[in-house]
Amino acid sequence: MARRERADLVVVGAGTIGGWAATFAREDGIGRVVVLERGLAGGGASSRAAGIVRAQGGTPATVALGCWTIDFYHGQAARYGTDSGFRELGYLILAITAEDESDGRARVAMQRRVGLNVRWLSPAEACAEVPTLAADGHRGGSFISTDGAIDPPRNVLAYSLAMRQAGVELRERTAFTGLRVERGRVVGVDTSSGSIETERVLLTGGPTLREVGRIAGVRIPAGAVRHQIAVTEPHPAFDVARQPMVFDLARGLYWRLEDGGLLFGMSNPDEPPGPATEIDWPYLRRMRRRLDRFVPAARGLGLRRAWAATIDFTPDHLPILGPGLDPSGAPIPGLWVASPGGHGMMWGPGVSRVAADLVATGRTDLVDLADLGLDRFDADGRSRIAPDAVALPFPVLATD
Numbered sequence: 001m002a003r004r005e006r007a008d009l010v011v012v013g014a015g016t017i018g019g020w021a022a023t024f025a026r027e028d029g030i031g032r033v034v035v036l037e038r039g040l041a042g043g044g045a046s047s048r049a050a051g052i053v054r055a056q057g058g059t060p061a062t063v064a065l066g067c068w069t070i071d072f073y074h075g076q077a078a079r080y081g082t083d084s085g086f087r088e089l090g091y092l093i094l095a096i097t098a099e100d101e102s103d104g105r106a107r108v109a110m111q112r113r114v115g116l117n118v119r120w121l122s123p124a125e126a127c128a129e130v131p132t133l134a135a136d137g138h139r140g141g142s143f144i145s146t147d148g149a150i151d152p153p154r155n156v157l158a159y160s161l162a163m164r165q166a167g168v169e170l171r172e173r174t175a176f177t178g179l180r181v182e183r184g185r186v187v188g189v190d191t192s193s194g195s196i197e198t199e200r201v202l203l204t205g206g207p208t209l210r211e212v213g214r215i216a217g218v219r220i221p222a223g224a225v226r227h228q229i230a231v232t233e234p235h236p237a238f239d240v241a242r243q244p245m246v247f248d249l250a251r252g253l254y255w256r257l258e259d260g261g262l263l264f265g266m267s268n269p270d271e272p273p274g275p276a277t278e279i280d281w282p283y284l285r286r287m288r289r290r291l292d293r294f295v296p297a298a299r300g301l302g303l304r305r306a307w308a309a310t311i312d313f314t315p316d317h318l319p320i321l322g323p324g325l326d327p328s329g330a331p332i333p334g335l336w337v338a339s340p341g342g343h344g345m346m347w348g349p350g351v352s353r354v355a356a357d358l359v360a361t362g363r364t365d366l367v368d369l370a371d372l373g374l375d376r377f378d379a380d381g382r383s384r385i386a387p388d389a390v391a392l393p394f395p396v397l398a399t400d
């Protein structure tokens with residue numbers, strides 16, 4: 001017999017966004033918080049990420065989300081008795097062309113204006129910070145020592161434990177199958193094991209957010225595409241406690257220390273949107289050759305592991321945070337949407353903090369939400385906002 005019950009908040013999706021948002025909501029005093037997860041917690045993008053965390057965003061809002069998130073990672077152990085494994089490594093964002101350099105210097109000026117202690121490094125200064133970086137083939141880049149990386153599976157464990165400690169009810173293998181709206185307001189959800197009465201629903205879904213939106217009757221221009229990661233075998237040059245991560249921004253190739261070797265990740269801008277089903281070895285080899293040019297010590301190293309997974313993205317590379325909208329564009333009271341736009345490790349806890357604020361009070365002090373809601377997209381999913389320039393080269397989103 002199907003269950004019929006009541007909750008004060010239903011969160012769809014137990015990825016890093018749903019997990020941390022549900023925890024924060026409970027900590028804020030929201031009574032009964034139920035998280036619906038159609039698979040297992042963390043089984044979406046959140047367990048498969050590279051774990052890069054940076055405050056070096058391309059807009060004041062994404063700098064703020066990155067800073068909040070890094071502070072949160074630093075404070076986790078004291079707050080929860082566990083953490084997401086954040087390691088401060090430093091991050092160099094390379095410029096290859098003169099245009100990259102002038103864009104990068106303008107970005108640094110903006111970031112400094114909002115209080116981020118980032119600086120521009122010449123090629124020689126960049127090589128002094130990152131001893132394994134080749135001296136030529138780049139024009140230096142922006143650098144901050146406080147960016148770093150988390151361990152994504154450990155983050156899933158951390159929010160799973162935090163949810164439990166906070167008293168969140170996690171329902172795994174339970175799909176959200178419908179939104180109940182009466183007189184324009186949210187009154188409940190349907191799930192694969194019955195319905196739940198509630199006046200508040202938070203939709204998350206990462207690479208499947210568009211589909212979650214469709215179930216709720218809300219158009220969400222969020223995309224999904226293949227993203228690939230590989231880890232080299234160990235090498236003494238990388239078997240060190242600390243060495244900055246590097247991002248070849250123009251090509252969407254990044255690398256960082258992992259298990260005594262290098263982890264490198266890449267997105268192919270020519271990749272058609274859609275779920276990842278296998279590794280694209282020719283593209284991985286192409287990016288490997290590029291990595292070898294920048295990191296001579298990586299040449300000839302074997303691969304310890306490689307994987308392809310589906311990453312989320314938004315048309316302007318910015319998060320989506322705001323009310324769910326009905327087909328006429330009017331907010332549906334009680335319905336909220338949260339997407340980290342493919343940056344759930346670096347902005348996730350910040351995005352979740354904002355989502356929990358919205359659910360409780362309809363507002364937040366963390367970022368200016370004027371440009372982050374669904375109302376920034378036109379009927380074809382085009383954003384009226386300039387994209388965040390510090391992002392992977394995601395494809396153009398296909399329209400519905």
Ligand SMILES: Cc1cc2nc3c(=O)[nH]c(=O)nc-3n(C[C@H](O)[C@H](O)[C@H](O)COP(=O)(O)OP(=O)(O)OC[C@H]3O[C@@H](n4cnc5c(N)ncnc54)[C@H](O)[C@@H]3O)c2cc1C
Nearest residue numbers: 013015017038044045046050051052176206343344345346
């Ligand atoms: C290979 C790879 C590398 C990445 N590297 C980085 C990185 O270095 N730094 C960074 O910041 N970000 C990175 N990302 C992006 C980051 O992982 C995502 O932005 C983030 O995990 C998204 O979190 P989420 O909670 O929104 O989505 P997810 O983790 O995908 O969680 C959504 C959940 O919703 C569930 N769901 C879907 N439909 C339903 C339904 N109908 N009912 C119930 N549940 C449902 C899914 O099963 C899933 O568990 C990477 C992603 C990938 C794939």
